[in-house]
Amino acid sequence: MTRKTTTLTFFPTDITYHIKDGKAVITLFGRTTDGTQICILDDTFEPYFTVVGGTEEELLALKQDSAHVTRVEKTTRNLNETPTDCFHVFVDLPKSVPLIKDLAREKEYDCYEFDILFTRRYLIDRNLTPLVETIAEAERIPSKNKVETYLAKKITQHRTNTLTKPRALALDIETYNPDNKLNSKQNPILMVGLYGDDFTRVITWKDWPKRSDYVEVCASEADMLKRTVELIEQYAPDMLVGYFTDGFDFPYLSERAKHHKLELPLGLDNSPLEILGRSEKEAKICGIPHIDLFKFVRRVIARSLKTDSYSLDAVSKELLGAQKLPVDMNALFKLWDEPTSELDVFAQYNLQDCKLTYDLFHKLLPTLLAFVRLIHLPPFDINRMAYSMLVEWYLIVLASRQGEIIPRKPGYNTESSRIKDRIQGAFVYEPKPGLYSGIAVFDYRSLYPSIIASHNISRGTVNCSCCTDGPTIETDRGTFRYCQKRKGLFARTISNLILVRADIKKQLKKNKDPFLAAQSEALKVLANSFYGYMGFAPARFYCIECAESTTAWARHYIHQAIDTAKSRGFQVLYSDTDSVFLLLEKKTKEDALKLMEEINEKLPGLMELDYEGYYPSGIFVSVKAGEGGAKKKYALLSETGDLKIKGFETVRRNTSYIAKDCQERVLEIVLKERDTEKAKQYVRSIIDGLRKNTIPLDKLIIRTQLTKDTDKYASVGPHVAVAQRMKARGDSAGAGTIVKYIVVKGKGKIRDKVKLPDEATQDEYDGEYYITNQVIPAVERIFAVLGISEEDLAGTAGQSSLSSW
């Protein structure tokens, strides 16, 4: 009867539950510190939700079919940060919660927390964090799982070690693709690539001459699928990694398995690979978190990347300095039909994609781990969350552990009406276009987070009834006052984020650990996302008054800095949101620093004005030539000689490198050498080079992204004409393709004068086109500031127009 209880130390990687004997059993999968994969069951957690109103008897009586209330616990929790009597209503099964909740609602009881998932509720209430070292007192039990299974008596964590070296396996497939068609019902999978620690394999079902030694040939597609499951099981990964595998590889594998009437029992409980969701799919494997790096990159990493495209190729290039193997995708199906040694290139291509994915995973692992540790949810969930959800769940877990009842998600009507709520934005002091010397720049450090923390902004502290005096803030929406006695949820949470980050930054100075660096970054972005979250219509903790007060205080503090500067005789050049640019003129840097100290003395709490830097010269350019109102278009020269350029066009849309290069060089000459004449001569030399066709061809390439397929454009612009040319010669060019072209000499419209970069020759590009449409527009506003007209610039003063050159 009695079995031996053992102590297991393990890292939980995945969590789920199953029903056994009419009861929900939490199932944790993970790896022990000595490397064994295990499964731990916990049958001591009961599903519940929270009700305000009703009586114990009435709640106990709620029942629909077999769904029923098992017990009711009277308790006190905070509702909108105010202590409130409520009930925890326990039910027989997790899926009974929505049913019983509906019955309770019919009786007009206020229901909460009925949509907090069972496994998440477990992690919150039991204070557990995935991927963190866990100690379980447990006994071994018989099971059909692929791994040793134990029933837990007690599970605890000390939040020390984290699973920083998970055993990862990357997967990628290649498919039969006639006419660029991706159709999992018709076209088979040709190859499955796997890449792990000391493991490389491409599985396929045709042989070809001179194939690489990591290629394994199966008899059929079905055999290849079975072999894939077998190899994954043998490798026993902690995490299965892919790129857009939620949207492509796993759904495709699943569909092909269905086609062959096969199951893909990848789960550690032998359950099949599951494809969830309707429009945005998720591929789930029980016990093995599936990490789709594409989703993580697009939702979390994107804002720190330069690239516009989140393709594996572009992201690998930026983060790893490595790229996909260049192949002609259209050749794959032809080679498959008649295999030659050339087909091996596609196996190499397949494996390279797996390797990039594997390397990318390790590059991004510190960030993923940082969020898992902060938010306390499983890696599978964190991987797929948008910023708003990361903030929301950070709040949910913290608030819940502090006894707060989690607000409901807004209904459709509430959300629609919230969308109409507009918040008055930041203050902008528009600069007068001009060339300036001696600029000091200050900015408020983490302005919005520090305001929220310092002014105790929170949904539960706004216009509290416990203190009627205290500072107020005027906004378009009314005057708001925040409690002086109780610390609010938002303010407490954000203060904590700021303080923990300060501590991590201190540690980072001694130890440049990438995991620490990622934690610091994660804390920063979470803090910076709070303001946006408060005004986000679908947010549970929505608080428009809080958001409105935050920007109002921001405007107040930036005005305060500007007014103090003016009263001390500084000229204010420009200001936007959290920064102030001062023109020093006769004053020194020391005077400016003294001013900063003076401003800082008056600031409350965590708020602080930072000295961003001193710039010997800077130019502010108007958005439209010759007019005022230069918003966010300026260039500064730092003391170390670096140019800081804001708001000028970049080579992304319809701009050539020659235009950008010329613009940068002009800014450099103007700011560093202060030599207008030299800048003018430089532009003239470029114009001359364009006329004489001596500027290298690759500087003239113009890039434009196709927004739709070529046949859907009403008007055929140059980029559409190029796409048509590409198609005519057999290249693919559909929606999303970035087309590259060069404008060449000739008659007619621009679209009749475009060529692909590899078709055009040095002598045939149209210099005049580049002068009028690329180079001049890029620099004319800079010269307008310096009092030089287009005509003067081009050396054509006196002529009637540019076109007469």
Added chain:
DNA sequence: ATTATCCGGGG
């Protein structure tokens, strides 16, 4: 300007 719609990414 503000509001709808489309699209990514994979072969």
Added chain:
DNA sequence: GTGTACGGATAAT
């Protein structure tokens, strides 16, 4: 599964 979109860019009004 006690559930679910998202965010950017372009086109349309």
